[in-house]
Amino acid sequence: REYQGSPIGTDIECEGWRQEAALRMLNNNLDPDVAEKPEELVVYGGTGRAARSWDAYDTIVDELRELGDTETLLVQSGKPVGRFETHEKAPRVLIANSNLVGKWDNWEHFHELEAKGQIMYGQMTAGSWAYIGTQGIIQGTYETLAALAREHYPDNDGLRGKIVVTGGLGGMGGAQPLAVTMNHGVCIAAEVDEDRIDRRIETGYCQEKTDDLSTAIERAQEAAANGEPYSIGIHMNAADMLAEMLEMGFVPDVVTDQTSAHDELEGYYPAGYTVEEADGLRERDPETYVAESLETMERHVEGILELQDRGAIAFEYGNNIRGQVEDHRDLDSAFDFPGFVPAYIRPLFCEGKGPFRWAALSGDPADIHRTDDAVKELFPEKDDLHRWIDLAQEQVSFQGLPSRVCWLGYATEDGLTERARLALRINELVADGEISAPVVVTRDHLDAGSVASPNRETEAMKDGTDAVADWPILNALLNCAAGADIVSVHDGGGVGIGNSLHTNNHVVLDGSDLAAEKARRVFTTDPGMGVIRHADAGYEIAQDMADENNVAVPMRDRNRDR
Amino acid sequence: REYQGSPIGTDIECEGWRQEAALRMLNNNLDPDVAEKPEELVVYGGTGRAARSWDAYDTIVDELRELGDTETLLVQSGKPVGRFETHEKAPRVLIANSNLVGKWDNWEHFHELEAKGQIMYGQMTAGSWAYIGTQGIIQGTYETLAALAREHYPDNDGLRGKIVVTGGLGGMGGAQPLAVTMNHGVCIAAEVDEDRIDRRIETGYCQEKTDDLSTAIERAQEAAANGEPYSIGIHMNAADMLAEMLEMGFVPDVVTDQTSAHDELEGYYPAGYTVEEADGLRERDPETYVAESLETMERHVEGILELQDRGAIAFEYGNNIRGQVEDHRDLDSAFDFPGFVPAYIRPLFCEGKGPFRWAALSGDPADIHRTDDAVKELFPEKDDLHRWIDLAQEQVSFQGLPSRVCWLGYATEDGLTERARLALRINELVADGEISAPVVVTRDHLDAGSVASPNRETEAMKDGTDAVADWPILNALLNCAAGADIVSVHDGGGVGIGNSLHTNNHVVLDGSDLAAEKARRVFTTDPGMGVIRHADAGYEIAQDMADENNVAVPMRDRNRDR
Ligand SMILES: NC(=O)c1ccc[n+]([C@@H]2O[C@H](COP(=O)([O-])OP(=O)(O)OC[C@H]3O[C@@H](n4cnc5c(N)ncnc54)[C@H](O)[C@@H]3O)[C@@H](O)[C@H]2O)c1
Ligand SMILES: NC(=O)c1ccc[n+]([C@@H]2O[C@H](COP(=O)([O-])OP(=O)(O)OC[C@H]3O[C@@H](n4cnc5c(N)ncnc54)[C@H](O)[C@@H]3O)[C@@H](O)[C@H]2O)c1
Known part of the structure; x- marks a missing residue:
């Protein structure tokens, strides 16, 4: 099957931009410039797929086109399995991919089910429609x-x-x-x-x-x-x-x-x-x-x-x-x-920092360049970030929908985290028409508070809780509670079936007050999970971060108050 | 530590009944008439606990007492680990207990972590504060x-x-x-x-x-x-x-x-x-x-x-x-x-039926008797249910907060499921003062659409998907999206660590419009997951149920329409 990539522009096929964003991100995942083997629905990372089959893909597309503003679509390992009435502040799409009960949580059982068409490998951002290419x-x-x-x-x-x-x-x-x-x-x-x-x-x-x-x-x-x-x-x-x-x-x-x-x-x-x-x-x-x-x-x-x-x-x-x-x-x-996380990345996770990213649904590179300026305006003191934006503009070619990645974290100013500040600013630019169409904000599953993966993101945690998977589950539930527009939970990803559990979220910035409300909450709770997870494990950077930014860490707060 | 059980009556310690309900249910779990070893925080089922330690318990109680109407408390294996601003329609408490990444998802690793105080066994209803005794x-x-x-x-x-x-x-x-x-x-x-x-x-x-x-x-x-x-x-x-x-x-x-x-x-x-x-x-x-x-x-x-x-x-x-x-x-x-499920229970699950239950937060048995009447009034044709209510009134003594269990399912009348109809009726009775204080509605984790457990609830599924855990994860996310007041996800439960994944929900019926809205949604989506899960696995009873009650099963609907 030949595949064209994402629809672009300012006209939409769906009932609202939230649904349209899901549709465009799914299609962007399968853009021949983005995906490794789009004809097989394989996006990247071995067999990481965007949908279980073309039949499942077609049904997802139909469902998204008709999905109401208070409805929620359920996707189970790349296949649409349900649609229920929820409410405006709830997610529009909920996704669970490749999850197996612990004892059966291995490649052998997975491949058996896969051969019968009963499960799909979601990798990290493939099955959650957040992949944006290299x-x-x-x-x-x-x-x-x-x-x-x-x-x-x-x-x-x-x-x-x-x-x-x-x-x-x-x-x-x-x-x-x-x-x-x-x-x-x-x-x-x-x-x-x-x-x-x-x-x-x-x-x-x-x-x-x-x-x-x-x-x-x-x-x-x-x-x-x-x-x-x-x-x-x-x-x-x-x-x-x-x-x-x-x-x-x-x-x-x-x-x-x-x-x-x-x-x-x-x-x-x-x-x-x-x-x-x-x-x-x-x-x-x-x-x-x-x-x-x-x-x-x-x-x-x-x-x-x-x-x-x-x-x-x-x-x-x-x-x-x-x-x-x-x-x-x-x-x-x-x-x-x-592993690279304990060696180089964990200190960033302690501050809620991780690969925050966004894509311009218009397809217009100028929209991303406007967000690049916004990053520089909002964080005038961050030389590294300015250098990164310059390098990226120069050397990173867009693939599919124009996108940008910026490692931002929890640190607050006027009660707003770095991630929330940027998202709210982009939402304003969309509202003002300075950006031509809505922007969708998401991140990698490899993030500060979204993953349990003992051979990678949670390798050698200070307190030995590498394998405790309560955290990504709480993260997904909290993303849902905070009103992310897509929430997903995957097993496996980069380290293979049974080796990790991780989540993702998308928030669609369409310039509305609702989008601002969702963005403010999600981009507080989501990096906030990174701070509390590492504070709980005993990392001082995270504990200081919590103290300086008013993040509640109940047991610690209570025992200190006494 | 001596423990007294749940506060009762119509005066509350918390900022609202949603938080108060969480507090009372937690305490009810530990009522000496309800729990097996309350002094060790053990509720039932081996070491199923309500909180990780007394320190954790005390902190949860403090947090619940102060929790605002738009805040959400996070509990990780019986310990409160965070509190974030969300919104009114979101859950007040999110709980994840005993979850481990697949490869480490076994008793050996669990006991290692437990010995260091880093995890807790939540069983099914112990760690989710929904246990009501035998x-x-x-x-x-x-x-x-x-x-x-x-x-x-x-x-x-x-x-x-x-x-x-x-x-x-x-x-x-x-x-x-x-x-x-x-x-x-x-x-x-x-x-x-x-x-x-x-x-x-x-x-x-x-x-x-x-x-x-x-x-x-x-x-x-x-x-x-x-x-x-x-x-x-x-x-x-x-x-x-x-x-x-x-x-x-x-x-x-x-x-x-x-x-x-x-x-x-x-x-x-x-x-x-x-x-x-x-x-x-x-x-x-x-x-x-x-x-x-x-x-x-x-x-x-x-x-x-x-x-x-x-x-x-x-x-x-x-x-x-x-x-x-x-x-x-x-x-x-x-x-x-x-196992008893494939032998005797699965046909009920196909209709979204499962152990729906509720507790009178007043502590007054008369409130439950009023709900018993409501069951009989609402379902005049269901002889079995009437017989059950009579037997229960006669022979089942209350333990802790007066409670009732009734296996109800998805079947709709005027677009409302059995579970939703009853919950809405109880909510009205609370609003009218016929019931003296709010009632909390919950269920067992062993329910139609809430669990993956290959040696029990999903043993010998028709299509062999016994171990696919996407379903309980979607169930938890959807409960959250639908606005349940407490949502929980547990590993293990009755069959032991690594053998199952399951979820629960609570909705507090305080007579308000918000409660009615939440109840209508949650008690549609939750049993609805049972219908779609079994329809997807090929059970005709579930497929008929979906057809007769307008439950969307996207792939099936689309392929039939063509
Ligand atoms: N560190 C991270 O943040 C991170 C992020 C994503 C993925 N990963 C992991 O990195 C790996 C690569 O991911 P990807 O998306 O590039 O996967 P991919 O499947 O798209 O690419 C893997 C490449 O490796 C090549 N290859 C395989 N075996 C080889 C060998 N023995 N010698 C030389 N080449 C070989 C393949 O031809 C292929 O081009 C995966 O395991 C993935 O899970 C890590
Ligand atoms: N079918 C279901 O719906 C369902 C529901 C809940 C629990 N369960 C399972 O049923 C089991 C019992 O649950 P529970 O809450 O009653 O647990 P519990 O730990 O409260 O009680 C178990 C009882 O078994 C007794 N016992 C243990 N070994 C024994 C032996 N060899 N001979 C005689 N007595 C022995 C113990 O003394 C104890 O009283 C658990 O495995 C639980 O997970 C099944």
Whole structure:
């Protein structure tokens, strides 16, 4: 099936902009410029889908077109299963994807159900209609590498002169070369699928393609020596690349990976096969595929560990490759290199900061540029943010609906959080006609208070509550109570079935008072969950944040008052 | 700590009745007449607690007393962790208990966290403040046995002349003897804890206590022969009882069990120890305790299977004893006897029917009697319901706040479901002063559309989606969207950690228009989830129900229209 992407402009097909926003975001997810395999409804991240089947997709579209302003549509693993009367301040769409009862919460049972068409993998933003292409992850990757540089090379100009080696140039991983060069460094990224490398080069995320490793290393060393940002996609298996580097005695400054290792069957490619051969093997003999895939993964992790031993800075980049190898190959040392969240991101989560983002439903880039100005106007003192906006305008091409990502948090001014202030300002600009059509505000599921994921976002929590999933559930309920227009809860995502639970929200800024009311509440409660979750776990940054911004932490407040 | 139970009467301590209702229901849960071990905050079902600690309890009480009419309190595994501004139509309290990320979703990890005070077992209605004592389960047990009698003894007067053998006279299990005699049968129930038997006798749920099995069997046979309802609590281990019955060549008509087998450490008692000895062993050497407990459980299941072979009707009564023995003792035949839901309850779930219940916040039994009349007035044609109300008035003593349970469903009249009609009628009676104070309406987590539990409520679903947990999550979100006053999501419950996910809701009927609005919506969407969940799974009763009552089932509706 050929697919065109999202409707744009100021005329709507639905009864209101809230429903229209859901429709456009769903379609934007499947825009050929945004999604990895739109013809199969696959958006990104292995098999992360926007709808369970084309039949389900068509029915969702029909339902959204007719959905009233006080009705709520229910979507269960990508399929519309109900529609009920609720009220104006309630969400218009509620979504639950890929969730399984604990004991059955694994790939095996999931794949059984999937084969019968009874469940769908929602990944993080695929099934919640919030994916905006590689531009969505770019700031997160940029922030992570910037934090790494600050910590390990405090006197360096970012990553200038440093070589970062990684794998995977898919929907998310494709952001890596650009994020490295934005930090002035040099990147070598292995990718088995040549088309993916070409795509990153077309969109300016990556600069050169080769299939010769010696050439890649030479070019990288040259650029690093000259202090020039540069990026190279190397067409080979990432595990093989690391093994060969070790043989050649080459040790990069930083090593990480974003192949889809979370899914050993449909995400990761075993060594020794072309993509076509491997795809054939998967079809013919999935068991052998999985065995080979896990064996390659083990070599892959061993390569990372050996490079770490020889002096490289190593971190896992959220694809659960450590967990996979520990679980299935009994490699005890798998977790001897850290995940990126405890290493670089958690301090931001403590302040309620995370990948806040918005998309212009008009389809007009000028609308996003107006919001860029709004960010700069609202936060005149934040140099980093200004630098980010400039870099993004220059180097990040729009995909599908024009969008912007900005890591904003809870910190309040006049009782309004950073996120709320910006959302209210955008809502005013829509009301005043300075922005041509409503803007939808959402975020990644990887956010301060929205996720339990022991191998990633909640790895190594101070109090050991990594696996406690009450928090994302409360987050989803609270988003619903606060009046988000779409609320979703997913199992799995980037780390695979049974390894995480996480949520999302959308608020449609159509310039109305209702939108302002929803935005003020949702963008207080949602980052607020990040603050209380980390305060409860004993993080001082979060506790200070709560104290300074009047966030209620009942047990702490009461015991202090006494 | 000594504990008094719920405040009653028409004066309130909180800012409004919604908050007051939460406070009274929490306290009612811990009423010594209602809870099993209130001094430890344990309400029922092994270690099902109302709050994580007394410190947490005190803080919840303080928070509820001060909670505004547009604020929402967050409770995470029995501990208050946040308070945010929402709006009037949103819930006042959101609760998530015992939830763990899939891979860690097991007793072992739970107990580790519990030992550090970082999580709490919420059971089903304990942690959601909806437990009302044994009276809460009585109608469910009564309905199940009535369905059994209809199926297996169609020409008999219920269970008259039949002997039912079971185990466990705890919070839930204690309802069994009375439910049997209400169906005119004879019950022998094994219970290791003599105090529990005494308690059932005091409250009229059980008639006689003995510790001699021959006596018990003789008395039972005599009563059965005379067609007299009778109930006997036998003070012994249930596994031993079945083994001895087999030796003696005695085969009852029906065999089941409600010991707390879902929790091998803190719920079930191993044979060969008194309660005191076993409690000491648990403290001293939990590993040995668990080993002995599981060994007894295996003998217990073998006893049930052997009795079934010899002609008894056997069913599991929702304590996961089959799952426990299959998992931990590799007994392949464990599931050779059915669970009670597929056997007797599912057809009711297809119609959105489930254990709807309400409590009079005044504490005045007259208020419940007024609601009893309302049930009869509203449903003049439902003989079964009238009979139930009469039996309940006669034989079910109130515990804590006077309450009533009535299995009602989705069936509509003038667009209002059974549940909505009754709730709206009660709300009017409160408004008119015919009922002296507000009434809170809630239900069990075991309900038509609120639970995924492959060994119990969703065992053997027609399409094999037993473990799909999207449904309870959508149910909780929708309850929230519809404006329930308390919404909760729990893992575990009656079948143990990792074996189920389920939700609850409360709506406070204070006579206001807001209450009417909330009740109309919640009591449509909530049973409605039961209808769509079962329609989606292919149950014709549910599909007919949807067609006849205008419940949207989008994919089905669309494909039929074409
Ligand atoms: N850190 C984060 O914030 C974050 C965010 C999103 C996703 N992720 C995770 O990162 C991973 C990548 O996500 P994505 O959206 O880019 O996935 P994707 O499936 O779109 O892309 C994965 C890419 O890896 C390539 N690949 C697979 N195995 C390979 C191998 N052995 N050697 C070389 N290339 C190989 C594939 O050809 C594909 O292009 C996933 O596991 C995802 O869950 C992390
Ligand atoms: N079917 C349902 O609808 C339903 C509803 C609620 C609870 N349950 C399940 O039923 C079980 C009982 O619930 P409860 O609230 O009564 O629990 P409880 O912990 O209050 O009572 C359990 C009783 O069983 C006794 N017991 C334990 N092991 C025994 C043994 N081997 N022999 C004899 N007696 C033994 C204990 O002394 C205790 O009195 C639980 O597993 C619960 O999860 C089922």
